[in-house]
Amino acid sequence: MGIKESAIKQFGKQAQAYSKGNIFVDGFHLSKIVEITGVKENQRVLDVATGSGFLALEFAKKTKNVAGCDITRNMLLHAREKQKNSGLDNIDFLLCDVESLPFPDGAFDIVSCRFAFHHFPDPKKALLEMTRVARTIVLVDGVSSEDPVKSKFHNEIEKMRDPSHVRINSLSEIKNMFEETGAMIKDISHWEIPQDFDEWIKRAGTNEETIIKIRHLMTGSVANDSTGLHVKIEDGKLGFTYDTIILIAEATSFSS
Template sequence: MSEDPKRAVEAQFGRQASSYATSPVHRHAAGLTEVVRLASPFPQALALDLATGAGFTALAMAPRCRRVIGLDLTFGMVREARRLARERGISNLVFCLGDADAVPFAGDAFDLVTCRHAAHHFPDLPRAISEMARVVKPGGRVVVDDTCAPEDPALAALMNEWEVRRDPSHVANHPPSRLRALLEAGGLTVEAATPTHIPL
């Protein structure tokens, strides 16, 4: 892990922003469909997509919600997400800069909160989860979709070592049991855990 994970994220994803529009992993249709299904958007919903990247989840949610706000740490990603929204003629989207550790919105503000393919970059995942729990309304939904490590500690360590070598902004993939425990400790109730496989 980088000594300054947030700066590493900004550097890594600032460089990659324009290529995200065609990234097969991030625009993977089946994975997006599953996130939207689990979020259960509805016409009056106000949704937050945390660490939105190029906005794939926000763009997929927007036709089913009143408004979607996409928040990302990296200006290049916010700019790319805005470009994609303009190209697709989607007007109920707002993309802005912000940090998962300190979400710049009041508590109980959102009906839905999504976070896709990003939690493994968070240097303080428990704090980010607490922020998700803080800003979602009582009875609202939080959907976290991320890569997970194996339950075996040695294999998990090997996977994370490889990920850091591949991507200096990587912090940690967690085993499903650990991720569930973190979500519950952050004040969320886990109703579903759905394994998916992304073709590379």
């Protein structure tokens, strides 16, 4: 099974869980992202790999023209249901692949991607498409340790938990990708998101045997932070922290 097929299977199966996950529904985080972009009422926004549409819906409160796209039909069904309940009628949700967006050059003012970049099999190709269709790029995702050994271990655990995982990159790797794809980074904000192990593992629908293995690996990483995730045990609960970035860039092809 290819990476994209794996993602469609994973997010199709776990669409309900992902649509309720605390990392996705955090209203303060969502409003902060939209605020940082400085979006105006008449600007056009595209949210790629929109999932259940959380960020697209947040943008739709501030601007009149929003689109959200995803390769997983079940996720889009949740997005459309949330749109219906929100009363917002200025969003279009469509099924498509970020690596081949069905829009002309410069069709949008802002393109955003939240908590999905690490699932892209070819993130550079995705970035090229994003920079093609919009002037401003907004990337929100976790970043891995700059220590390559810690980053490798971290990503191995992520892959065990969710087979559709590709790679959580370090910040320096992300910066290099943006430079190579012709986008100038304007701002980077860091946001530490605490994660409860049980909620995190449940969201992915991981089988019990693998959960035991991952719990053992995470617990064993506490002493020397070998995952770079600052894993800790408090009151008998296992938890860790995602270092998350909100990155704003400008496509140089649109620069004057």
